[in-house]
Amino acid sequence: MEVMKQYLNGLILVVLLLCSTACTKDILDKTPLDQYSDETVWSNPELASSYLNYCYDGLGHGFQSVKASNFTDEAIFGRGASTTALLNGTMSPDASLSNHFMEPYRWSQFSQIQRINKFLGKIDGIADTYPEGQKADIKAKTDVLKGEALFLRAFNYGNMARSYGGLPLLDKAAELNDDFSTITRATFEETINFIVADCDAAAALLPLKSQQVLGRANKEAALALKARMLLFAASDLTAGDVSGIGINETNALVHYVNPNRVALWTAAKNAAKDLMNLPGSSLALADFGAASGNKETVAQNYRALTGNSTTPADGEFIFAKMFDQALGTRHRTNQVDGPNGYDGLYGRNAPLQRMVDEYEMEDGSNFFDHYYIEEVSEGSGTGRYIKNKPDAGFKSPNPYHNREARFYANVLYDSAIYNIEPRPSSLKLRDPLGIYDRRTRITINADGSETVLYGLDTRNGPIVAGNGNYVGYLTMKWVQQGVTGSTGYNSNIWPYLRYTEVVLGYAEACWELGEYGETREWVNFFRNRVLLPNTTATDAELRDALRHERKIELYGEESRWFDIRRWLIMDETMTLPQYGVDITEVTDKRQTPEKVTTTWKYNQAMPNNVLINATYWLPITTTERQKAPQLLQNPNYRQD
Incomplete structure (x- = not known):
């Protein structure tokens, strides 16, 4: 409840700040009685925290009528035909993405980056507004808030990077007089490095989940996000042979140039392992009551984890969106x-x-x-x-x-x-x-x-x-x-990051590095906790067994669209009846x-999908490129 009250206060604060820009000069010259001035906000850690709540809200969530599953081989939107551009082979820079994909993964999230960068540009100065004897305590508070903001920036960049590849890397808030014509897309490698650096910096500042307010970013979340991004980066879409989908491996916007696959998979493995071995962490993988040997009990507990959890207190959850009906944050x-x-x-x-x-x-x-x-x-x-x-x-x-x-x-x-x-x-x-x-x-x-x-x-x-x-x-x-x-x-709750995802990523990186015994151990763990026996897969078959477990375990959690793309298997998953x-x-x-x-x-049940190579990456829309023609388009889309 405390978290949601902070959110509501933050939302009111942001609205008031935005409204204040429309006031006349005479009014602006007065001290407002019903709103906070910029100077007041950036001299108070509690008000700064409320501002940051607005950035949390901008992450969105997956409880929408049309879900990310509906753009994969998991599920369909129950009533209509397969008309979205992502599914019927008509995706182009002119497509209206507002009707075709979830908001958190689109280019429009740069508005979030601007808000967060404004926060990061101000937060370090708050402690300086306090007397010397209070500065240390205030800085301790603002350092945690800074860690949260760095995580949120990395999270937003991570979502967009997995959709578009290389992105403009903005580390400070834009001003009206800035020369925006100089903003270009960084390479995919530079973008991943930028995100990883934010994750590392956030992890250094953030407390453990058990010591943080529920619903806010924590040390485990920063490490989990780093592991997610490095797993994506090491995969075939961005580091393998992509000639079969019409992409040149020298296209640095969406691919590593001359990648060292062993180094990339090792980085992904180590990032996951860093979280799994994190001292003091309260994370734990659920067993769903497997010790009972009762399939009905296991099924009930399995469903209850995602259906009935109203806070991310369970050790399976790392970072999640919380809802409070009394404050109007809810879903249906x-x-x-x-x-x-x-x-x-x-x-x-x-x-x-x-x-x-x-x-x-x-x-x-x-x-x-x-x-x-x-x-x-x-x-x-x-x-x-x-x-x-x-x-x-x-x-x-x-x-x-x-x-x-x-x-x-x-x-x-x-x-x-x-x-x-x-x-x-x-x-x-x-x-x-x-x-x-x-x-x-x-x-x-x-x-x-x-x-x-x-x-x-x-x-x-x-x-x-x-x-x-x-x-x-x-x-x-x-x-x-x-x-x-x-x-x-x-x-x-909506789980943004779950411990199961991290461990599955670790097992995948181990297989790619030839550490089959480690992969087998974790495949068997996920099977055993739902009363299934150990896998009989050979070492060569073990990757498919692991991918099967990932498909089942992360069903509906907005993982599949990224997985079928990074594994380059859209042709075998999205063209079936x-x-x-x-x-x-x-x-x-x-x-x-x-x-x-x-x-x-x-x-x-639905018309069959039509796959085109272009849909391995989202296009930068024509509208965006008209604003910034220097932004290069993604492969397999027209470049004008």
């Missing part, structure tokens, strides 16, 4: 992600079928070890049905039986219980339990006539059918227990006893 994920068969819920964040198929069976075997896709000619097309293999170890024809705990934690699937809120009273007689109902029921009566009953959560359901998604699944990862989606607001599932249950009453047959059939 339960409404956006909840099933459309409930009043006012939208059913929009829908995992694709291939994401669902990624989850293993409870014994650690691959889903397709037990199931196959039967192709059947149907009119002018082909029907694709999920079928149980005759010799499969798991005999259930239902593909949702006997799956691993993370599947039940993350995915809302047909016949699962949606225990977040009750059905509307008008539907309780039909469904008193709250079963997610995606199947169409066809009854063949004794006289041969047919009756059809559509599932409550389908696109033919009784409550806002159009809100039903085409895929058949929903994401449960962010749904908060006890929140009524149509009227309530969520307060669960956009399948969902249609479920049909047929009851034949002409037979004695009556026969019930259920089928799970792939459907074309």
Whole structure:
């Protein structure tokens, strides 16, 4: 609560500061009674801290209606066609990115850099306004604030660097009379070095998470961000062979020139290890109750970590966005992600079928070890049905039986219980339990006539059918227990940096350096904590096993778009059919006893994506380049 009050005060402060510029000269000559002057703000560490809260708010968060997952092979926005420029092959400098990608990763974040640079230009002078005997104490406070600002600058630069490559490196606030024509893009290597330097400087000033106010930057966050950026930098997109995607490796804006891959991977590994070995840190990887041996318990705990955590106090969280409903900082994920068969819920964040198929069976075997896709000619097309293999170890024809705990934690699937809120009273007689109902029921009566009953959560359901998604699944990862989606607001946190990501990055760097035993140890850790057995992958196969664990563990956390780009696998992940599932249950009453047959059939949930090489990097928009024509464009876009 204290953090959010500080935020509100900070927001009011910034608004007042901005409004003050519109006042007449006569008013400006007076001492304002309802606002702080610039001189007052930069002579008081508490007011400076409030100013910094506005910069925290500018980080944004991932609880949006359209999510970063929707631009990857994870999930789709539940209702519409694949029309965004990133997905339909029309991305260009003229595209309206405001409709196509999340704000925190776009060029517009330079407004954040300006605010932070203003803060950094003033913060060191605050202690000098105090008597000699107080300076040391004031400097101790402002040094922490400076560390926070350096971290925030690195965080914003890191998001943009992973989207654009090399950036203009601005380390002081711009003034109106500055010559902006001299601002150019630095190389990618220079940009990474700039971010890493800010992370190092921030880490030196910041306290440990356990000693810092929850929600504010801490030492672990600075080290984690450094590890994230060095992992990205060492990867194939910026240090490997990119000739296959139309990029020249001498293009220093988006690639290291003559990179030393061993040195880059070693730097990434060491950065992660520095955090993992940090003395006094309270970070800890959760085991989700694996010692109980109970899959249901593990699934409940796994979901609760992201669905019910309202502060980043848990050792898994390094840095996160907090929400406080009383102060108006909130989100409505339960409404956006909840099933459309409930009043006012939208059913929009829908995992694709291939994401669902990624989850293993409870014994650690691959889903397709037990199931196959039967192709059947149907009119002018082909029907694709999920079928149980005759010799499969798991005999259930239902593909949702006997799956691993993370599947039940993350995915809302047909016949699962949606225990977040009750059905509307008008539907309780039909469904008193709250079963997610995606199947169409066809009854063949004794006289041969047919009756059809559509599932409550389908696109033919009784409550806002159009809100039903085409895929058949929903994401449960962010749904908060006890929140009524149509009227309530969520307060669960958005994780910017999680310890799991750092350790997975460490394991990846180890594999790239040939340290397979270390990688295997961590792959097994992440599997064992959700009751899966050790991996059977060979050393050569271990990288794919690790990437699989990363895909499952970081699902929905805005990691996948960066991963498929840095691994250069967009061609094999983003061009596959956009399948969902249609479920049909047929009851034949002409037979004695009556026969019930259920089928799970792939459907074309969305138009297939069209991949162009340009989308490995975002373009600098035409509008921005008209303002600053000296800014060179990214590869595979027109250069005029």
